[in-house]
Amino acid sequence: MPSLKDFIEAMGASWPVALAIVLGALGILAGDHYEIRYLQGLPSWALGTVFFVGAFALAVLTVGITRAAIRALLWPFRAISRWRYRRKKLAELYELPPEETHVLAWAVQQRSQVILAPLGDRRITPLVAKGFLHLVPGRYSVLDCPYKIPDFIWETIKNDRPADGSVPNPFSPFSRDFF
Structure with a gap:
């Protein structure tokens, strides 16, 4: 029996994997519903397991889609925040x-x-x-x-490049501010 830890680790599955599991589970369950003869020999517990695995994969897929939608909605706010941070740092550069x-x-x-x-x-x-x-x-x-x-x-x-050799190495043991 899978533990809660196993389910939490499975939540990290990529959306293509989750989508493949959902489609496979739907195919098997639809095949059972339409009485495809290849699936008639399966025990009833196997179809129950396929249903639960498919439902869980659908939940993983839904969470992935929701996270992607939230990231897309928050992208402009993060871009503005990055722009403000960079502008502030460039202003501090001259101080x-x-x-x-x-x-x-x-x-x-x-x-x-x-x-x-x-x-x-x-x-x-x-x-x-x-x-x-x-x-x-x-x-x-x-x-x-x-x-x-x-x-x-x-x-x-880098556009404010000093003349070559005009700035001494600040990490040299021979620079005057070493001691």
């Missing part, structure tokens, strides 16, 4: 302290949207907290963690 601006300017000069820096570096941590850098998921050394500048920020700052 960053010089040390944080230096890190972003160096990345632009290097033409690299990903920065390698020590985990928890004092120049990186405020940028991560403010949403101007994101730690790239994965397993890395604490000495060289990749941080990515979000695409919408990168597209804005």
